[in-house]
Amino acid sequence: MELDSRVMELESRLAFQDDTIQALNDVLVAQQRSIDRLELQITALIKRQEEMGGQGDGFAEDSPPPHY
Structure with missing residues (x-):
């Protein structure tokens, strides 16, 4: 009887582990x-930025926008 219960416990653990592995x-x-x-x-964004590289609005990046 002891062996049967140990085998059933191991089978139960194995089934639980299989479910956990599948979920992971x-x-x-x-x-x-x-x-x-x-x-x-x-x-795609890098490519787009590279394509737009020379198409600025005429203002340097460090200068404030014209409304300041």
């Missing part, structure tokens, strides 16, 4: 998708 994997996959999307957005 799901979260990890979602986070990686978010990271990939953010990296694409950053790349």
Whole structure:
């Protein structure tokens, strides 16, 4: 009887661990998708900023706006 209860306890723990691992994997996959999307957005913003590099409004970055 003792052996049966120990085996059942181990099987229960294993099932719980399998569920936990699957839940963690799901979260990890979602986070990686978010990271990939953010990296694409950053790349697009960098490219856009580089394309706009020479298109200023005629004011230096350190000077205050004209309404001051």
